[in-house]
Amino acid sequence: MSESIQNFETKFWQALENLFVGAEIEGKSGYVNLLKAKSKYFSVIKEKLMGDIEGALVVFPDFREELYTKLYSFFHRYFSESGSIYFSYTPLYYNVYERVYEDEKEKWKRVEAYDHSFERVISDKEDVSLFWKTHMLYYVKTDRIIRSMTVEVDGVKFFFDASSIELKKGNEKKETIYSFEKVGKGGTIVLKVIYAENGRKTKANEILKQLKANGIRVSEETLNKAIRTFEKQAEVDYFISKDASKFLKEQFDLWMYQYIFSQDTNWSEKRIKELQVLKRIAYKVIDFISQFEDELRKIWEKPRFAFNSNYVITLDRIASREGGIEVVEKILRHGGLKEQMKEWKDLGIVKSDFQGIEIIEEDPDGKKKLSEDYKFLPVDTKYFKDIEVEILALFDNLDHQLDGWLIKSENWQALNTILPKFKEKVQTIYIDPPFNKEQDADYYYTVKFKDSTWITMLENRISLGKELLNKRGSIFVRCDYNGNMYVRLLMNKVFGEENFRNEIVVNRTKKIFAGVRGYNVATDSLFFYSKDSDFYFVPQYKQREGKQKWINMHSPGERRPPERIILGRLFYPPKGRHWTFVQERIAELERQGRIRIYEEAEYIDMLGNKVQGMPQYLTGEMELLDSSWTDIPGYSQICGFPTENSEILLKRVIESTSKEGDLVMDFFLGSGTTTAVAHKLKRKWIGVEMGEHFYTVVLPRMKKVLFYDKSGISKEKDVKERYNEKNAGGFFKYYELEQYEDILRTVDYQDVENPKGLFDIPELDVYQAKIFLADKKLLRAVEIDRENNKVRLNLGALYPGKNVDVAETLSNVTGKGIKKITMDYVEFDNGSREYFDDLDYKEFKPLLWWE
Numbered sequence: 126m127s128e129s130i131q132n133f134e135t136k137f138w139q140a141l142e143n144l145f146v147g148a149e150i151e152g153k154s155g156y157v158n159l160l161k162a163k164s165k166y167f168s169v170i171k172e173k174l175m176g177d178i179e180g181a182l183v184v185f186p187d188f189r190e191e192l193y194t195k196l197y198s199f200f201h202r203y204f205s206e207s208g209s210i211y212f213s214y215t216p217l218y219y220n221v222y223e224r225v226y227e228d229e230k231e232k233w234k235r236v237e238a239y240d241h242s243f244e245r246v247i248s249d250k251e252d253v254s255l256f257w258k259t260h261m262l263y264y265v266k267t268d269r270i271i272r273s274m275t276v277e278v279d280g281v282k283f284f285f286d287a288s289s290i291e292l293k294k295g296n297e298k299k300e301t302i303y304s305f306e307k308v309g310k311g312g313t314i315v316l317k318v319i320y321a322e323n324g325r326k327t328k329a330n331e332i333l334k335q336l337k338a339n340g341i342r343v344s345e346e347t348l349n350k351a352i353r354t355f356e357k358q359a360e361v362d363y364f365i366s367k368d369a370s371k372f373l374k375e376q377f378d379l380w381m382y383q384y385i386f387s388q389d390t391n392w393s394e395k396r397i398k399e400l401q402v403l404k405r406i407a408y409k410v411i412d413f414i415s416q417f418e419d420e421l422r423k424i425w426e427k428p429r430f431a432f433n434s435n436y437v438i439t440l441d442r443i444a445s446r447e448g449g450i451e452v453v454e455k456i457l458r459h460g461g462l463k464e465q466m467k468e469w470k471d472l473g474i475v476k477s478d479f480q481g482i483e484i485i486e487e488d489p490d491g492k493k494k495l496s497e498d499y500k501f502l503p504v505d506t507k508y509f510k511d512i513e514v515e516i517l518a519l520f521d522n523l524d525h526q527l528d529g530w531l532i533k534s535e536n537w538q539a540l541n542t543i544l545p546k547f548k549e550k551v552q553t554i555y556i557d558p559p560f561n562k563e564q565d566a567d568y569y570y571t572v573k574f575k576d577s578t579w580i581t582m583l584e585n586r587i588s589l590g591k592e593l594l595n596k597r598g599s600i601f602v603r604c605d606y607n608g609n610m611y612v613r614l615l616m617n618k619v620f621g622e623e624n625f626r627n628e629i630v631v632n633r634t635k636k637i638f639a640g641v642r643g644y645n646v647a648t649d650s651l652f653f654y655s656k657d658s659d660f661y662f663v664p665q666y667k668q669r670e671g672k673q674k675w676i677n678m679h680s681p682g683e684r685r686p687p688e689r690i691i692l693g694r695l696f697y698p699p700k701g702r703h704w705t706f707v708q709e710r711i712a713e714l715e716r717q718g719r720i721r722i723y724e725e726a727e728y729i730d731m732l733g734n735k736v737q738g739m740p741q742y743l744t745g746e747m748e749l750l751d752s753s754w755t756d757i758p759g760y761s762q763i764c765g766f767p768t769e770n771s772e773i774l775l776k777r778v779i780e781s782t783s784k785e786g787d788l789v790m791d792f793f794l795g796s797g798t799t800t801a802v803a804h805k806l807k808r809k810w811i812g813v814e815m816g817e818h819f820y821t822v823v824l825p826r827m828k829k830v831l832f833y834d835k836s837g838i839s840k841e842k843d844v845k846e847r848y849n850e851k852n853a854g855g856f857f858k859y860y861e862l863e864q865y866e867d868i869l870r871t872v873d874y875q876d877v878e879n880p881k882g883l884f885d886i887p888e889l890d891v892y893q894a895k896i897f898l899a900d901k902k903l904l905r906a907v908e909i910d911r912e913n914n915k916v917r918l919n920l921g922a923l924y925p926g927k928n929v930d931v932a933e934t935l936s937n938v939t940g941k942g943i944k945k946i947t948m949d950y951v952e953f954d955n956g957s958r959e960y961f962d963d964l965d966y967k968e969f970k971p972l973l974w975w976e
Contacts, residue, residue: 133193140201142167144210145414155869156292156363163417170413177409181402188399195403199380200410203373209262209364210373210418255614257577261372262364263425263537264582265865268292269360271301271318276354281343283351284309287318292866302327303352305335314341318355322817327352362578365425369418373411377404424868428971429534429542431933432924434860435507437824438516439831440484441500441854442526446519450485450493455515457481461508469502472825474832501853503828517946522954524942528855529800529810531827533819534862536792540589540813542862545940547811551593552661552787555778555799557603557770558583580611586792587619593790597661599782602652603631603770609650616654626653626660627752631774632759649759651778665781666747667756675721675741680705687731691715691740692722697730705742719743750777763836764822766796772837775802776844783808797823798837801830804855805838805848824859831855860930867924906973907966918964935959935968 146163182189203210271287286306299320304327306315314336329345336343366372381404385392443449443456456462462481469475484499506513520526532539583602590600600620604612617625629651655662678691684703689696689711691704698704706714714720719742726739754777761771775798779789785807791799794814803810804827814823826834833853838844908917920929932951936943941953950958959965966973 133190133197137193137197137200138171140197141171141410144200144203145417155866155871158872159421159869166417174406174409174413178406181406185395185399185402188402191399192403192406195384196407196410199377199407203376209362210366210369210414253614255580255611255618257580259362259364259577259581260584261367262581263367263422263585264578265363265365265425266535267360267362267578269301269358271358273318274355274358275313276351278351278354279344279347281347281351282311282313283355284313284315285318285355286315289317290319292320300326301356303332304328305332308336308339308341312341314343362575364581365421366415366418367422369422370411370415373415374408377407377411425538425865426541428545428934428938429538429863430920430923430972431930431937432861432863432927434858434928434930434933435505436513436517436856436858437503437505437828437831438856439501439503439854440495442856443504443516443519444495444500449519450495452512452516452519453485453495454493455512456504456509457484459509459512465504465508468505468508468828472829472832474502474829475499497851501832503831503855505828514946514948520945522942522944523946524936524944524954526856527809527858528804529812529827529857531794531800531819531823531857531859532811532813532862533815533860534813535815535864536813537586537589538865539862540586540593540792542937543811544589544592546937546942547593547788548940549593549595550788551590551790551811552595552598552783552808553779553789554590554594554598554600555603555775555789555791556587556590556601556793557768557791557795558586558793560605560607576608576611579608580615583612584615584619587615590790590792591619591656594656596657597655597659599626599653599655599660599662601629601778602654603649604652605633605649606646609652612650612652616652620654620656624655624657626655628652629752629754631754632757634760648755651754661782661784663781663784665750665777667750669744669746669748670756673744673746675723675743677723677726678705678720678740678742679703683731689740692720694722696736696740697732697734699728700731700733702731704740714742719745761798761837763798764796764826766818766822769796770798772798772802772805773841775799776806776838776841779803779806779808794823797826801826801834802838804830805834805844807847827857831857858933860933863924871924916966918966918969920964920969931959931961931964934972938971939968 145167146160178192182192271290271292273287274285276283276285285303290301299322301318302321302325303316303318306317309315316332329348332348333343333345381400385400440453444453446452456465466475466479466481470477470479484496484502485493486496488494504516506516509516517523532543534542587600587602594600602612602616613625613628630648631651633647633649679698679702681701682703683701687698687703689704689706689708691711692715696704704711711720721741721743722738723741724738727735727737728739730736754774757773757777758771759774761769763769763772779799779802783789786809788809788811789799789803790811790813792811792813794800794812796818797812797814800810800812800823812823831854833839833848833850839848906919906922908919909915910917920931923929932943932946935941935951936953939953941955941957943951944954944956945952949962950960952958959968
C-alpha cells in the first residue's frame, strides 16, 4: 500500500473518530460517560465498517485511494471539538454569501437548489434572510474541554489533576478553583481542579503554606502564572443535531452533485459504479454517526421528572379555608416551626425577638383568628413535609388557586416539559437573555457566546415560548448593541415581520467611562412582538415632561356626527377637521376644569359660518407613552443582582399587554423582577432560572413579596391601591426538573458492553441499530407483577435521594391541571385520578422510554 493511500486512510479514520466521539475530556459528567460509551462502540463498529469497505473494493481495487480521499474530504469538514455535527470547516457555508447577489434567474435557481438544506434561506422573494451555521441544532451548553496537564513556570513543575472535576450541567457560570493535593515525583506540585460552588475561591495562601510545609517555596506570582496557563484550555459549545442523518445526507448529496457537475467528462459504467460505492459507504458512516446523535436528541426532547417540590403559602390563605385555622395551629406546634421562624427573621419580615405566639389571637367573642400583623407570613412546606398534604387538601382546584410556579431548570428543558400544561395559556412573556458579550464580567451565568451559538440558544427557546403564548399574547426581548441586529431578524423569523410592534429604548445603568473612543452606550433595546395582529394592548401614560398647556380641540379628518355641545354651546368643527373628543369625554374634561372657549380666536366652521371663540382643552399631568422609555431606570439594585431589571420597567410591560389574572412568564428570570412585579400587579406567573441564585436570590425575594415588599413599584400610587400591607399574601409552588446531564450521567447502556453481539443478528443493520433502547437503570424502576399481570413502577430507583413529584410530573406530561392532592392520589381537572401506590406505567412512558 502506498504511503499516500495509507495517509488518507489514517486521516479518514481519525476524522471519523473525531466527528463521532469529539475531543477527549476529563472529569465526571454525563457527557464524559457518553464519550466513553461512544469510544468503546467506535472501536468495534470500525472493524465492521473496514470489512464492508474492503468488500466493496474487491471489484474496484484501484479506487481505494480516491475512496478514502473523498471520504476524508467530506467528513472532516463537520468535525467540532464537542462532537457536534454542523458546518465547521465546509466551504459550502461560506459560498452561500458569495452567490446570493448573482443577477441571472438561472443562477438564482442554482442557489435555491444549492441551499435547500438551509430551509431555503435564499429565494427570489426574500431580499434579506437570517442564516447562521448552527441553525439546525439544539444548543445545550458551553464548557471547557478540561484535561489534566503539566505546566512548568519559572523552573517549577505543576500538575493539574482534573480527573474528578464535576463538569457543568447546563450553561451555569462556574469558575475553576484549585487546592493542594500532594508533591509528586521529581518535586512536581499536584493541584486538584474542581468547579467552585457557593462562591468558593482558590485559597492561594493555603496552597503556599502547604507547599512550605513540604519543603517547597514558590511565590504567589509563580502559582498564579501556572493557573493562568492551565486555564487557557479551550471552551467549546455543545449542540445536538435535530436530524443528523437528514443533514449529513443532504450535505453529501450536495457535495456529490458539485463534484459530478463540475467535471467536464463522459462517465463510464465503471466510474458510475465507483461513485455508487462511495455513496453507499458514506451513507453507512452517516447512519452509524446518526444513531448516537438521534439518541441524544431523543433524550434532550423527552419531558422531565419534577423533583423536590415545595409550596409557599401565606397564613391567610390557609386560615380562609374551612378547618384552616386548625391547620395553622398544627403548623405552630410543629417541630419545623423553629427553622421556619429562623427563615422569617433572616428575611427581615419579623423581629429577632419574635416567638410565634403572636400569630393567633382571639376576637371579643373568644374566636381564634390571625393577627393582622402576621397573616401574610409565608409558610414553606419544606419545613412541614409530613403535614404538607393536609395543607394542600384544604384546596379544591389546586392549580387554579396557585399564583405562580418557580422552576429551577435549564430553560429549554423547562419550556419543553411544561408545554402540554401551559400551551397557549401565557399572556405576556418578558425575557432579558444573557447578551453575547466578550467577557463574563460579574454575571451569574455565561455570556461569552459566539454569535451563531447565541442565536441558536435564543431561537430554540423563543420558538417554544411562542407556543406557550395565547393568540392575543405578546413577548418582549431585551438586548444591547452586542446582539440587537440579530434579535430583530430572529424575531421576524419566529413571529413574522408583520407582528413586530415596537423597538423600545430603555436605559442602561448610568456609567460614564472616560477615554472611550466614541460615545458611552446609554440605552438598550426592548423588542416588542405580538403573536397575532389581534393582540391585547392597553396604552400607557407617563408624567408629562413639559408644562401643561391649552390646545385647540380639533384634529385632522371628519367624523359623524360632527357637532359637540361644549360648555353649553353647540359647535361645529372647522372644515376637514373633527372635534378631538367624543361627547362623554368632553363632559368629563369639563368637570375637571380642563375645557375653555378661547374667545379671542375665530374660525370658519364646516358649514361656512364664522365662529367667535375656539374650544380648547388643557393637557393632563400625564401624557401618552411612546417607544422612548428613558424617563425611567432600566436597571435597579433592589437585590444587588448585576443585571436586575427595574420594577417600573416591568410594570409598563405587564400592564400594557395583560390584565389582572393573566399569566406572565420569564424564562431567563435572573433576580426575579418579572415574577415579583407580576404578583404585585395581581397577575399569575411562571419563572424559570437555572443558577444556584434560584435559592439565594429569587425564592427569598418572592417570599418577601408575599408578605409585603415595600420596595420598587410598591411605592407607586396605583399599585398601593391593589398591593399593600393589608392586601398582600399568596400561594406558589417551586420545584426542580430532571436535567439532561442527570440522564446522561445515570443511564446504563447494556448493549455498549458487548456491541459485537449486535453482529450475531443477521437481519439487523448494525449501522442503524437502536443500541441505546434498553437502559438497565430505567428497567430497574420497573417491576413485573406476573401474578396480577401488572407492571409496577418504583420511581425512587431512578434518582435515590430525590423526591419525584408524581402529581406535577404527570400534570406537565399530560397537560391536565392538578385539582386535588391527597395522601393516596392526585386528582386532575378532567376528573381522572392517579394512585401513588399503583402508578400506571403507560402515563410515564414518555419519561422512561424515548424511542
